[in-house]
Amino acid sequence: MSEDHGRFIWYELLTTDQEDAKRFYGEVVGWIYDDMTAADMTYSVANADDAGVAGIMLIPPQAKAMGVPPNWSGYVYVDDCDAAAEKVKTLGGSVMRDPQDIPGIGRFAVVADPSGAVFQVMKPVPPPQARPKIAPGTKGHADWRELYSGDVDQALAFYAEMFGWKKDAVHDMGPMGSYILFANQDGQVGGMMNKPEQVARPGWLYYFQVGDIDSAAARVTSAGGRIVNGPMEVPGGAWIIQGVDPQGAMFALVGRKG
Known part of the structure; x- marks a missing residue:
């Protein structure tokens, strides 16, 4: 590979x-x-x-x-x-x-x-020059990937076989089950869990880095979007927002307080 x-x-x-x-x-x-x-x-x-x-x-x-x-x-x-x-x-x-x-x-x-x-x-197609490596936490770039699955154990096995992703830390979320962090060659890059009942179908959600999370939350609403979850603190000290854009697409943001 x-x-x-x-x-x-x-x-x-x-x-x-x-x-x-x-x-x-x-x-x-x-x-x-x-x-x-x-x-x-x-x-x-x-x-x-x-x-x-x-x-x-x-x-x-x-x-x-x-x-x-x-x-x-x-x-x-x-x-x-x-x-x-x-x-x-x-x-x-x-x-x-x-x-x-x-x-x-x-x-x-x-x-x-x-x-x-x-x-x-x-x-x-190979680019004319190597793509620069983007440091975690860089504003505007994707900083996390999250899978809401119909069967998280099956999903972990599938992606491990497809891409070599490995199970990393596991967080107990009580009645919502386990949140499984997965890693690739760059370290921890995302998480997986069984989808909550309110999520209509299995799917991926992508988190883009915005810096200050409260300022980003204000921009979401002023720009015509809707926040459905957050700002919420997650392990490691980051804060997240999950929302819906004006056309109805789910999106997510990650940042810090202050």
Whole structure:
């Protein structure tokens, strides 16, 4: 395996109002955008400190026809996209969109784990220069990834086999069960738990770093979003917010007090 296999490398928002979503996350997270137009679509690259962090685009017509709502998703680096898609199936997951090329960008597939949580696998075209390593806690970048699963033990086994992720610390959450931290080559990068009853379906949630959490909370509401949980302190001294953007996509923020 390459040193990047199993790393989250990109995040993408599918939305019903691209310009308003750009405005919202620009105000809340501080992103600045570069728009790339090709054929009948525009793809907005969100930048933090001159580094691409995420993409924002309208929900494609085919996905919209299937009832796909506004949502965030993550891309995981793989050494071979086609082999990874086949492996997902052998491990009990499913392929939602067969592997295909994005010219000049890479080859990707949309897949789901055995509980139905959707994510993407991607083999990027090698960049002309090495991607800079982003230090944890860097504003505007993803700082945590969280899976709400239908079966957290099954999920841990699935992702361990797919990407080599390892079980790390476990936090007892009482009636909500266990919160399992997982690690890759960069150390602790996320957590998994069985989804709470109020969560409609298994899925991933991504946390973007915002610095002062109270200021970020104020920006969420003033920009037209809604906070559904938090600010709440989590182990390690960080504070989080979970919210819904103006178009209805779930998002999360992480930061500090003061």
